[in-house]
Amino acid sequence: MAISEETIGLARKLALKNAIDYGSAKEGAIISKVLARHPELKPYMGELSQAVKAVVSEINLMDRKVLESEYSRYAGEFESLEREKAEKSSRHRFGIEGAEKGKLVTRFPPEPSGYMHIGHAKPLFIEDELRRAYDGKLFLYFDDTNPDNEKQEFVDAFIEDLKWLGLSFDREYYASDNLEMLYGYALEAIKRKGAYVCTCGGEEIKKGRLSGIACRHKSQQVSENEGLWKKMLEGSFGDGEAILRWNGEMKAANTSMRDPTLFRIKHAVHYRQGEKYFVWPNYDFCTPVIDSVNGITDVIRSKEYEMRDELHLAILDLLGLRKPRITSISRLEIANNVTSKRKIRSMIADGLITGWDDPRLVTIRALRRRGITAQAIREFALSSGMGKSESTAEMESLLSMNRKLIDATAKRLFFIEDPMEMDVSNTGGVTVSMKLYPGSGNDYRNYTVKGELFINAMDGKVLHKGDTVRLKDAFDVEVYDVGKRVTAGYKGDNPGKLSRIQWITRDDAVKCELLIIGNLLKGEEFDRESIKRISGYAEGYSSGLRRGDIVQFEKLGYFRLDDKEKMAFISL
Numbered sequence: 001m002a003i004s005e006e007t008i009g010l011a012r013k014l015a016l017k018n019a020i021d022y023g024s025a026k027e028g029a030i031i032s033k034v035l036a037r038h039p040e041l042k043p044y045m046g047e048l049s050q051a052v053k054a055v056v057s058e059i060n061l062m063d064r065k066v067l068e069s070e071y072s073r074y075a076g077e078f079e080s081l082e083r084e085k086a087e088k089s090s091r092h093r094f095g096i097e098g099a100e101k102g103k104l105v106t107r108f109p110p111e112p113s114g115y116m117h118i119g120h121a122k123p124l125f126i127e128d129e130l131r132r133a134y135d136g137k138l139f140l141y142f143d144d145t146n147p148d149n150e151k152q153e154f155v156d157a158f159i160e161d162l163k164w165l166g167l168s169f170d171r172e173y174y175a176s177d178n179l180e181m182l183y184g185y186a187l188e189a190i191k192r193k194g195a196y197v198c199t200c201g202g203e204e205i206k207k208g209r210l211s212g213i214a215c216r217h218k219s220q221q222v223s224e225n226e227g228l229w230k231k232m233l234e235g236s237f238g239d240g241e242a243i244l245r246w247n248g249e250m251k252a253a254n255t256s257m258r259d260p261t262l263f264r265i266k267h268a269v270h271y272r273q274g275e276k277y278f279v280w281p282n283y284d285f286c287t288p289v290i291d292s293v294n295g296i297t298d299v300i301r302s303k304e305y306e307m308r309d310e311l312h313l314a315i316l317d318l319l320g321l322r323k324p325r326i327t328s329i330s331r332l333e334i335a336n337n338v339t340s341k342r343k344i345r346s347m348i349a350d351g352l353i354t355g356w357d358d359p360r361l362v363t364i365r366a367l368r369r370r371g372i373t374a375q376a377i378r379e380f381a382l383s384s385g386m387g388k389s390e391s392t393a394e395m396e397s398l399l400s401m402n403r404k405l406i407d408a409t410a411k412r413l414f415f416i417e418d419p420m421e422m423d424v425s426n427t428g429g430v431t432v433s434m435k436l437y438p439g440s441g442n443d444y445r446n447y448t449v450k451g452e453l454f455i456n457a458m459d460g461k462v463l464h465k466g467d468t469v470r471l472k473d474a475f476d477v478e479v480y481d482v483g484k485r486v487t488a489g490y491k492g493d494n495p496g497k498l499s500r501i502q503w504i505t506r507d508d509a510v511k512c513e514l515l516i517i518g519n520l521l522k523g524e525e526f527d528r529e530s531i532k533r534i535s536g537y538a539e540g541y542s543s544g545l546r547r548g549d550i551v552q553f554e555k556l557g558y559f560r561l562d563d564k565e566k567m568a569f570i571s572l
């Protein structure tokens with residue numbers, strides 16, 4: 001299918017706007033915007049991408065003045081679109097039917113078995129919005145009853161990331177500090193005929209749950225269960241030899257109700273409790289009980305847990321504990337990326353990525369390293385509201401929210417990718433002051449132009465003897481000679497009309513490496529081209545940059561200085 005003229009026209013308008021907003025148009029951004037309006041083009045990605053590529057390269061070669069004049073023809077159209085978008089996003093109200101001011105208590109319940117990622121951010125920020133809206137409370141609850149997986153390192157990392165995201169909590173507590181209390185509730189559940197001890201093998205239990213057939217232990221007397229439970233706690237059973245099960249309905253349509261495990265035996269060193277305990281509650285028992293006793297009124301969680309709501313509420317009913325309101329929301333997933341700990345661990349082990357903060361990942365530390373602000377993560381996480389309809393978000397939309405936030409403070413600098421010498425010795429020293437930021441402001445970088453410059457070979461090769469060209473933001477030069485290098489000399493200062501080329505002074509040029517970050521995955525597979533490297537030279541001002549500084553290299557986009565020693569920048 002050929003891409004229609006109309007679509008190309010749309011891509012052109014979008015590219016113009018993109019270039020006006022960010023200095024240069026980005027192919028990926030334009031493609032996702034076109035697809036948002038024309039999802040029917042998804043099967044024709046190859047053709048679309050080719051068409052957009054052509055449009056983008058044309059736009060990126062345009063002089064700013066021409067760009068602005070063409071853009072102004074469509075400005076009205078874009079303004080009304082922006083207005084529509086703003087109205088739409090302000091429609092997200094964070095509220096819960098029946099919640100009352102001053103009475104809402106909610107919690108963020110991470111398991112410290114990995115690093116925080118973008119998926120955690122959605123419920124977290126919704127909870128924070130609800131706390132604000134209802135003048136309520138937000139607790140931090142570490143769900144840490146899997147001794148094999150959890151580490152203090154992850155607790156510390158969560159706390160650090162949450163602090164960086166600007167979150168504070170009214171209380172912080174740990175599931176594993178409450179085991180004695182949970183054992184008490186377990187005994188109560190046994191006494192009320194809501195739980196029994198089962199010593200069947202794992203396979204047998206699985207089969208029974210699948211086929212809806214009860215095992216012989218289900219009919220044990222309460223006293224028998226009490227005795228066996230006591231033995232479990234005393235250590236008479238080894239790992240996996242006995243479990244405490246919910247006494248539910250083996251034929252229930254909701255399979256979560258078919259006598260699931262409530263407690264299991266596991267001898268291991270727990271990062272917080274040491275070897276003190278070896279009978280561990282499962283999530284299904286632990287979380288509802290701990291929520292209830294801590295006064296949680298509202299639980300916000302992604303909808304894949306919905307099947308378990310019935311069990312959680314039944315446990316609380318049995319124990320006579322107060323039930324929270326549960327609000328299910330859709331999960332936040334990023335296209336062509338992963339949040340699965342197992343998959344990330346194996347990619348690290350295989351040397352495909354460098355660690356949990358690899359800039360291609362969507363862990364909070366990776367996003368932070370990449371230069372995504374906490375504010376952008378918040379806006380992005382909240383942008384889909386509290387609805388339940390699933391959608392996969394594009395990384396590009398987070399990046400674009402971020403660009404709007406960093407634009408005003410990103411220093412504009414020149415970068416020469418493929419250097420060609422331009423000798424301007426005749427000029428004999430002209431001092432130029434160039435703005436560091438667009439718009440108003442008094443911050444400048446200053447150079448004395450004499451001797452040799454670097455310009456892009458692409459610009460240099462099209463020059464001819466006698467041409468007059470403008471060194472961007474500086475002055476005009478006349479070309480005396482073009483060969484392997486260009487010789488030129490000062491030709492006045494007439495901003496506006498001439499074609500303008502980027503330049504840097506050769507003596508203080510800084511060798512740099514730019515890492516262009518793409519999607520981690522292509523389809524289901526790791527994309528071996530997910531990082532592209534560009535070597536080149538940045539202007540002398542760059543030598544004073546510090547790690548973490550964000551710049552915009554003209555025509556290339558935004559970058560964050562990641563490694564000062566290597567002068568390596570990561571694309572934003």
Ligand SMILES: [Zn+2]
Pocket residue numbers: 197198199200215216217218
């Ligand atoms: Zn059994």
